[in-house]
Amino acid sequence: MIEREFNQYMKAIAYQIQKKGNDVNGDSFFMKAIDEYFIxxxxxxxxxGQHAHASSKAICEVVEQHHEEEVERLIDYCNHVLKDRRGATVSILKIDFSQKKFTYGSVGNIEFILHSPSGRFIYPIPVMGFLSGKPQKYQCETFSYEEGSKFIIHTDGLLIPGIKSLISNFRTIDEISNHLESxxxxxxxxxxxxxxxxx
Ligand SMILES: [Mn+2]
Structure with missing residues (x-):
């Protein structure tokens, strides 16, 4: 499944495929671009399988319902919806177009990297573990970005050697997406x- 989202400030491609032999995907994603921000x-x-899917889906639904909220609060909501469900890892990215800043919050093994045209990489500090409905602290970081920056967020089903060169060497996200096909x-x-x- 491939989905695209864009406006005058950004564009994104989301791609998703389940594990071979499975008919549901244990990963889920949600993305939305409005005039003020991308989330x-x-x-x-x-x-x-099914239980993994239910948890990740619940997370994405709660973010969709409350996308105007700050990232830290959203992760807290995600944690709450996992009570009595299987645990999950989560990453939330929110980009403020007018301030040219983004906030990233994550718990677990989902990876994120951003590359600026000036050559700088932004790689937020990973927080180990997963959400399970139990109270916990979350870490969110806010960074400035340059025009032309590219980013990737991916689950551990995507194993790519040299992600830094991938994101810096290709000029467009379509080229990156094509390259990731194999x-x-x-x-x-x-x-x-x-x-x-x-x-
Ligand atoms: Mn996984």
């Missing part, structure tokens, strides 16, 4: 990625 959530339910074929897990470019 994106990617979640990976522990394990795979890596989606060799997956051993549910796989989701969102790649975007900021104008």
């Amino acid at each position: 994106c959530a990617v979640a990976d339910g522990l394990g795979s 890596y989606t074929q060799t997956r051993k897990d549910d796989l989701t990625y969102v790649i975007g470019q900021l104008f």
Whole structure:
């Protein structure tokens, strides 16, 4: 499944495919661009199959319902919806176009990297673990971005050597997406990625 989102400030491609042999995806994503901001959530339910899907779906639904909220609060909502469900890892990215800043919050193994045209990489500090409905602290970081920056968020179903060169060497997100096609074929897990470019 491929989905695109864009406005005058950014464009993004989301791609998702389930583990071979499974008919549901344990990963879920949500993304939305409005005039003020872009928001994106990617979640990976522990394990795979129906229960993993239910957890990651619940996370994305709560972010969709409350997308105007701050990232830290959204992660807290995500944690709450996992009570009595299987745990999940989550990453939420919110980009403020007028301030040219983004906030990233994450718990678990979903990876994020942003590359600026000046050559700078932004790679927020990972927080180990997963959400399970139990109270916990979340870490969110806010960064400035340059026009032309590209980013990728992906679950652990996508194993790519040299992600830094991938995101810096290709000029457009369509080229990156095309290049990733062969890596989606060799997956051993549910796989989701969102790649975007900021104008
Ligand atoms: Mn996974």
